[in-house]
Amino acid sequence: MKKRVAAMLAATVMLGTFLVGCGNSSSSSKGTKHTVAIVTDGGGIDDKSFNQSAWEGLKAWGKEHSLTKGINGYNYAQSSSDSDFSPNINKLIKAGYKTIVGTGYKLDSAITTAAKQNRKVNFVIIDSVIKQKNVASVMFKAEQSSFLAGVAAAETTKTNHVGFIGGVQSDVITAFEKGYIQGVHSVNPNIKVDVKYVGSFSEADVGQSLATAMYNSGADVIFHAAGGSGSGVFTAAKNLRKNGNKNVWVIGVDQDQKADGKYSGGNVTLASAVKEVGTAVKDLSNKAMKNKFPGGKTVYYDLKDNGVDLVNDNLSSKAWKAVKEYKQKIVNGDITVKDN
Amino acid sequence: MFNKTKLSAIAVPVMSVIAGFIVGAIVMLIFGYNPIVNYGSLFSGAFSGAYSIGETLRDMTPLILTALGFAVSSKAGFFNIGGSGQYLLGWFAAILVTLKFHTLPGLVLIIFAILAAALAGGLWSGIAGYLRAYFGTSEVITTIMLNYIAFYFVNFAVKNWLTAKGEDSSANIPSKASLRTPFLENLTQNSTFHWGFFIALLVAVIVWFYFNKTNSGFELRSVGTNEAASRYAGMSVKKTIIVAMFVSGILAGLAGGLDGLGNYQNISVSNSLPQVGYDGMAVALLAANNPLGILLAALLFAALSIGGLSISVFSTTPTEIVSIVTASIIFFVGIKYAFEYLINKFLTKKELIKKLNSAKGDKKA
Numbered sequence: 193m194k195k196r197v198a199a200m201l202a203a204t205v206m207l208g209t210f211l212v213g214c215g216n217s218s219s220s221s222k223g224t225k226h227t228v229a230i231v232t233d234g235g236g237i238d239d240k241s242f243n244q245s246a247w248e249g250l251k252a253w254g255k256e257h258s259l260t261k262g263i264n265g266y267n268y269a270q271s272s273s274d275s276d277f278s279p280n281i282n283k284l285i286k287a288g289y290k291t292i293v294g295t296g297y298k299l300d301s302a303i304t305t306a307a308k309q310n311r312k313v314n315f316v317i318i319d320s321v322i323k324q325k326n327v328a329s330v331m332f333k334a335e336q337s338s339f340l341a342g343v344a345a346a347e348t349t350k351t352n353h354v355g356f357i358g359g360v361q362s363d364v365i366t367a368f369e370k371g372y373i374q375g376v377h378s379v380n381p382n383i384k385v386d387v388k389y390v391g392s393f394s395e396a397d398v399g400q401s402l403a404t405a406m407y408n409s410g411a412d413v414i415f416h417a418a419g420g421s422g423s424g425v426f427t428a429a430k431n432l433r434k435n436g437n438k439n440v441w442v443i444g445v446d447q448d449q450k451a452d453g454k455y456s457g458g459n460v461t462l463a464s465a466v467k468e469v470g471t472a473v474k475d476l477s478n479k480a481m482k483n484k485f486p487g488g489k490t491v492y493y494d495l496k497d498n499g500v501d502l503v504n505d506n507l508s509s510k511a512w513k514a515v516k517e518y519k520q521k522i523v524n525g526d527i528t529v530k531d532n
Numbered sequence: 533m534f535n536k537t538k539l540s541a542i543a544v545p546v547m548s549v550i551a552g553f554i555v556g557a558i559v560m561l562i563f564g565y566n567p568i569v570n571y572g573s574l575f576s577g578a579f580s581g582a583y584s585i586g587e588t589l590r591d592m593t594p595l596i597l598t599a600l601g602f603a604v605s606s607k608a609g610f611f612n613i614g615g616s617g618q619y620l621l622g623w624f625a626a627i628l629v630t631l632k633f634h635t636l637p638g639l640v641l642i643i644f645a646i647l648a649a650a651l652a653g654g655l656w657s658g659i660a661g662y663l664r665a666y667f668g669t670s671e672v673i674t675t676i677m678l679n680y681i682a683f684y685f686v687n688f689a690v691k692n693w694l695t696a697k698g699e700d701s702s703a704n705i706p707s708k709a710s711l712r713t714p715f716l717e718n719l720t721q722n723s724t725f726h727w728g729f730f731i732a733l734l735v736a737v738i739v740w741f742y743f744n745k746t747n748s749g750f751e752l753r754s755v756g757t758n759e760a761a762s763r764y765a766g767m768s769v770k771k772t773i774i775v776a777m778f779v780s781g782i783l784a785g786l787a788g789g790l791d792g793l794g795n796y797q798n799i800s801v802s803n804s805l806p807q808v809g810y811d812g813m814a815v816a817l818l819a820a821n822n823p824l825g826i827l828l829a830a831l832l833f834a835a836l837s838i839g840g841l842s843i844s845v846f847s848t849t850p851t852e853i854v855s856i857v858t859a860s861i862i863f864f865v866g867i868k869y870a871f872e873y874l875i876n877k878f879l880t881k882k883e884l885i886k887k888l889n890s891a892k893g894d895k896k897a
Contacts, residue, residue: 270851278724279587283845309722363698
C-alpha cells in the first residue's frame, strides 16, 4: 500500500514537472500566436454579469482567430477570494499568456504589482485606472446608456413619476443615477425621480421592498443599477403586475435582462442599459495581437463604439424612436452627459 | 506490537485524504477529464519552483492559526464557529492600527498591529466564552451571530472610517509595516510569502507546549473530557471556559492580522464572511486537533487551493473539481468511524488468526 502511494506520488511529480516544462517551451516557440487570459474578480464566468460578459467576449475573439481554450489560446482563471488574485495572475504569466485581463476594480492592486514585476506582459484592468506603461485601463461611459434609460422611462411613464435603485453609493453607481436623471429631465423636466440605494449588491429582499414602496407611491418605471439586489426589483414589479394590476416596468442593467422580467402573464423588462465588457475584451485582445496595445492609456467605451448601449426589450415604437434620436445626439456630441 | 489508537489517529486522516482524491478522480473521469494530468498540474502548481512553494506556505499561514484556534476551544469541549468573524476583526484591527499610527517606527508598528489583531479576536470570542460560562448560552449560536455582527461592523467601519469617498477599499499600509520583505520576495520569485508564516509555526509549537506541558492546558483538556469531574477536582470550570474561548479568538485574530499585514496590505468592504475561518475548522478536524498534525493538514489544504488554481490554467477542467476533492476529504474525515471500524476489523482478524496459529502451535508442542 505504502509503496504504491509513494510510486503514485513520484509519478505525479514527474508528470507535473514534465507538463510545466512542456507548457513553457511550446508557448515560447510559437511566438506568432497571441494568447489572452482573464482573471475573475470573485464571481464565476457564469455570473450573468461582468465576468460572464468578459469571458464570452474572449471566447468570441478566440473563435475569430481559430484559437482553442488552454495554453496557446485563451483561458480564464477563477478567483474564489481576493487572495487568489496574485497567484492566478502569476500562474497565467508563467503559463505564457501574453495579455492578462483583470475584470473589475477589485484586481487593481494585484494588477499594479504584477505589472511592475512583469514589464513584457500586457495587462488590462476594467472599471479602474492604473497608470503604468504595460497596463491599459478600460472605463465605460455608463452615464450615457443610463441617459437613454432615462429617456425610455420618461417616454413610457403614465404617472410622470419614475425611480432609480442603486446598489452601493460609489462613483461608479452615481454615474448611472446622474445620467438617468439627466435623461428623464431632458424629455420632461416635470417628471419626478425617486432615488434609493440598497447598500449592497446582493440583497434581493431589500431591493424588493424598496421597489414595492416606490411603485406604491406612484412611480411606474424603475431603473436599477444594483447587481444581485436588482432581482428583487423584478420580483416586486412582477408581483404588482399579477396582483395589483398595476402597469409597472423595470429597466435592467449591465446585460440584456429580458429573461429576468418574464412571468406567466408577460414581461416587465422595458429595456436594458448594457455594458459590453466582452466587446472591450475582444477589442483590446485584437489590439494586443497587432502590437497596438494601448499600454499606459485609459480607453473609454461609450455609445459611439457600442461599448455601452440601451437594448430594446418592450419599448413602444414611439419611445424607441426617441431613444434612437437621443442616442444620435449624444454620439454627435450635441448632448454631453454628466457623470456626477 | 500495534498501538491501535495511535495507528488509527494517523491512518484515518491519511485514508480520508486518499479516498477524497479517489472520489475527485472518479468525478473527473465521469465528466471526461484526465485525473492524472490534473493531479499532476495540481501538484506542480503547489510545489514546483520557489514561487509556488512561497504561495502555498503563504496560504497555509492563516489556516494554521484559525485551525489552532478551533482546536483550543474544541479541546475544552466547545465549538468556536466564530473563526471567520474573529479573523475579520483581527484583520481590521491590524490595518486600522497601521494606518492610524503610521508615524511609529516599522518594528514597533508591526508588533503593535499584531497585538491589536490578536486582542480584537480574543475579546470578540471572549464574549461568547463569558456568556457560556455564566449563562450557559450555547457558544455555537453566539459565535455564529457574532460572526455576522463582526462582518457588518467591519464593512461599516471600513466604508466610513478607512476609505476615501467613492472607494471601497482602504489605502495600502506603509511598506515598513508590511510583513513582506524584498528578501523573501527575491527568495520566492515575487510570491506573496511573508514573515507571518514563521510566526504561525512558532505559535503552533507554543500551542502544542500549552496543551501538553502546562497546568492551564491540562485543565483545558480535562474540562473538555469531563466537566463535572474537573469541577469536583477543584478546577475553575468557568475560568477555563473563558480562557479557552479567549485564546481561541486570539489565534483567529492573529490569523487575520498576519494576513492583513502580509498578504492583503489593505482591507476592503467584503461581500461575505472570509472562508478561511471555516476552512480552519476542517483543517483542525482532519488533524484531530493535534497542533503538529494541523501543520500537515494546513499544508494539504493550502496545496489544494493554490495547486487547484493551476488545474484550469493548464487544462480545460473547471477549478470546481478541487472543491469536490476538498469536500470529499472533509466528508471522509467526518465519517472516520467507518475507517476506524474497518481498521479494527482488519486488526482483530489478524490478531485472531495469529492467536489461532499460536494456539495450533501450542497444541503441536
